[in-house]
Amino acid sequence: MSQLIDSLAELLGREPRKKPQPDEIRPEIVAIHKDKHEDKSRIEKIKIEMAHKAQHVAPEKLRRKRWAVLILVNLLFVVSFQLDIQMLEGALTASRFVGFHMADLNSALQVMLAYKHVVINLLIGTVTVFIGWWLLGGRTFCSWVCPYHLLAEWAEIVHEKLAKKRLVKDYPFDRRARTWFWLIFVVLAVVSGYTVFETISPTGILSRALIYGPGLALLWVALLLLFEIFYSRRAWCRYACPIGLTYGVVGALSPFKVQYHLESCFHEGECRKVCLVPHVLNTVIKGRARGLDVDIGADCTRCGRCVDACPTSSLTFKFKGLGDLL
């Protein structure tokens, strides 16, 4: 229970919990740390492996697969309309998959609050999508489906290259900003009676541009990407997007997680370097873990970059069965 509260609090912007006090650490964890500390040969081996990896940069397999899925989903929207095969009609804000209604949770929320009236089709679509993304992990939507996420990843690659050459610097924002945005856009929808957030939602804008053709609205998306390249790494997804927060809450109790295994981890920190939301990986820092197998928090997008990056396979995808949940 306390783990769920921590996970939600971190999602809303609280800093991760401080290092546990010595008396809070379970004896078996202390023993593991001691064993690992003494296993010098294993540490040497990992160091050699990592040096080799740094010299021969291999493509990130999971990332490639994820990009393929993301592109395929968005392409399915495009061809459903352009070739009239009617598999997935509509756009990411709301659609029909072989006839079944689906509605993006944040878009549906904005409409419900602005219009103050819910028709049954919208309710069906919302519940369907809620269950779907609950099963699949919530923010899985972000990294596996959202077209802005893909563009932002490419912008991030550019940002990293420029940062390496010291041409740009990452200016972080307060993570609580996203929670405030979420609340402000909820209040604005209720008070103004307009779906204010949809006007600037790069997800909706990009999805419609792909399906129905480009427009002026893409300039706004370009502006966001430039901001992320030259000023603040992954700023929209990290500090702003209310869609991400909505799906984060949905995924807080999801059976699909990334799980951390303390026993095999040697705390190299590779995972935190690639993570969109590194605060969720605070537990991998030496001495922070409060258990042997720790579920990564709700803000995790299940993108799998940490799974790929970990030299010791200490981070894995985990689909919890009913037994694990009880």
Add this chain to the structure above:
Amino acid sequence: MRPQERRKFLRSIALGIGLVGTSLLGFIPVLGGWVRRLRPPGALQEKQFLAACIKCGQCVQVCPVEAIRLADLDEGFGVGVPYIDARAQACDFSCDGLQCVLACPTGALTHELNYSHETDMGIAKVVSPGTCLAVQGKGFRGQARGADFTGTLRYDAVDRWNPIPVRDHPYDLELCDLCVRQCPIEIRIAQCEAGTPPSGDERQCPPQHAIELQAVADESGVTRMLPVILDGCVGCGVCEMICPVEPTVIVIDGSESRGMSA
């Protein structure tokens, strides 16, 4: 607060003002009344319509004549909201079943109507009777909107199921009556009077006429034929689309009507 933390905090406030401020710019086109669009059949009143629309474009996808388009960011909160540019492509109800209404997941196009004559998109207005061919007693020969016009209409006599380009259907009329001849409401009334209502469904029969040519005496006492809009007009825009005169004699005013509210 440490200076670094303070800067981060101020930066975050600036980000907040920037993003929320940008989103609120969407008020300008809407409240400034810049947006006067003809909306698809069944659209709620403008304010409610913008609120209820989830900006997904499912209505766009089902329209057989591709009359529906989505607005861009210059329409503020109307971004991604469907509209019809009747002069380019009007709604001719050739889907028969109001497919856009059925496709709408949020009820922004209200599900409370089933037939073309029940819609209330706007109302046609004869804005420049002086240039109207009928008023001048002229006929019309050829392609109504020229060879480059890409708009389509369903001509029952040619193909009951598929709309064809207007340019592939030339006319030869002694007195131009295109706005009356192509009016979907008038076509349905004629079909019903002939005992063959659309889809064999009597409920498709409109109860009132929408447009007719009336003999009107002008100042000099000459009798002229003038298109007159009647109570049955639903504002579909076919008359605006088909009018061969440039600029069009007849336009749809989509800013009134729209009595629907759920």
